[in-house]
Amino acid sequence: MLFPLFQLFLAVFSIYSALRHPDDVKVYVILSCLTLMLLISWADKGKKKATEQKSLRPEIDAPVKKDPAGVKKQAADALLWPKSELILVDAVHFVLKDLGLKVSTGVNYHSVDRIVRIPETQKAFGVEVMMSDAQAEQNHPKFSRALEFEKEKKKKEKILIIAGTHTRLPVSERDKVSDISKELDDFLIRHNMSLITTHRLYGVWQRAKEGQKDVVGIFQQIYSHPGGVFPLGDSENSQPFSPNLVTPQAI
Numbered sequence: 001m002l003f004p005l006f007q008l009f010l011a012v013f014s015i016y017s018a019l020r021h022p023d024d025v026k027v028y029v030i031l032s033c034l035t036l037m038l039l040i041s042w043a044d045k046g047k048k049k050a051t052e053q054k055s056l057r058p059e060i061d062a063p064v065k066k067d068p069a070g071v072k073k074q075a076a077d078a079l080l081w082p083k084s085e086l087i088l089v090d091a092v093h094f095v096l097k098d099l100g101l102k103v104s105t106g107v108n109y110h111s112v113d114r115i116v117r118i119p120e121t122q123k124a125f126g127v128e129v130m131m132s133d134a135q136a137e138q139n140h141p142k143f144s145r146a147l148e149f150e151k152e153k154k155k156k157e158k159i160l161i162i163a164g165t166h167t168r169l170p171v172s173e174r175d176k177v178s179d180i181s182k183e184l185d186d187f188l189i190r191h192n193m194s195l196i197t198t199h200r201l202y203g204v205w206q207r208a209k210e211g212q213k214d215v216v217g218i219f220q221q222i223y224s225h226p227g228g229v230f231p232l233g234d235s236e237n238s239q240p241f242s243p244n245l246v247t248p249q250a251i
Contacts, residue, residue: 072098079198080171082131082164088198089113089129092162095205096127099215111148115157118216123223126157131164135177136195138184146193158223161188161195174199179229189227196222196230204232 071094078091093114097103102117109115112126126149130142146159165179179197180188188195207213222230 076202079164079202081167082198085129085131088131088164092127092129092198092201095201099205099208101215101219108154109149109152111145111152116160116219118219118223121216121220122156123220124155124157125160125219125223126153127160127162129162129164131167131198133168134166136161136163136165136180136184138181138187143184143187147191150191159191159193160222161193162198162201163195164198171199171202185228188229192227194222194225194227194230196232200232 075091075094075098078087079095082088082091093103096114096116100119102119104115104117106112106115106126109126113129114127115124116127117124126146128142128146128149130136130140132140142161146161149157149159163179166174166177169177174197180195187193204213204215204218208215218232
């Protein structure tokens with residue numbers, strides 16, 4: 001709150017200077033005020049970025065040793081029925097980490113939610129997490145951020161979109177509807193971006209915990225995928241969800 005107030009003060013002071021001071025003085029005063037306002041804006045953005053990264057550290061990581069079942073239930077609920085995008089980012093972070101992947105906040109980048117690395121390989125993803133009550137559309141801001149990440153990435157990270165789609169539908173109904181629009185599908189293929197939905201990521205997580213899935217193999221395939229919705233297979237999606245992580249009432 002302090003930064004905006006100080007910027008407002010500088011703006012008022014520069015207007016006052018323009019009205020009261022001689023021309024040769026007011027130019028310097030106004031330029032000084034504008035420079036200070038710009039520096040304050042940069043400092044404010046840096047502070048917000050640091051606060052955001054701190055808040056995005058999964059709170060569910062803290063009590064995991066005390067109550068692992070409760071933490072997994074909390075993560076599953078947030079993954080399938082997120083109340084906000086920040087909560088969904090936290091849940092995705094937890095699940096990917098629990099799957100054995102190396103997850104970091106990507107502090108060296110400005111336009112990606114997480115950097116995810118496949119263990120014992122050089123392969124990594126720049127992960128954007130998004131949510132929508134319906135299908136994902138190309139006009140969602142996370143796809144603009146993905147394009148920004150393409151320009152700023154320093155290595156060969158592949159962009160992976162993890163999308164919570166149709167978040168108000170029962171999980172059993174989500175495979176009966178389209179996850180993305182045709183325009184978005186064309187966009188993803190054109191830019192070599194792959195997308196998986198959160199309810200299918202949940203399925204991979206569930207079956208990996210049961211020893212039925214090779215997580216490294218799946219993410220190796222995603223890394224080589226040419227773009228679009230990554231096909232996890234109809235047989236996976238048609239299997240019933242286990243109540244071990246999510247209660248039947250929630251589904």
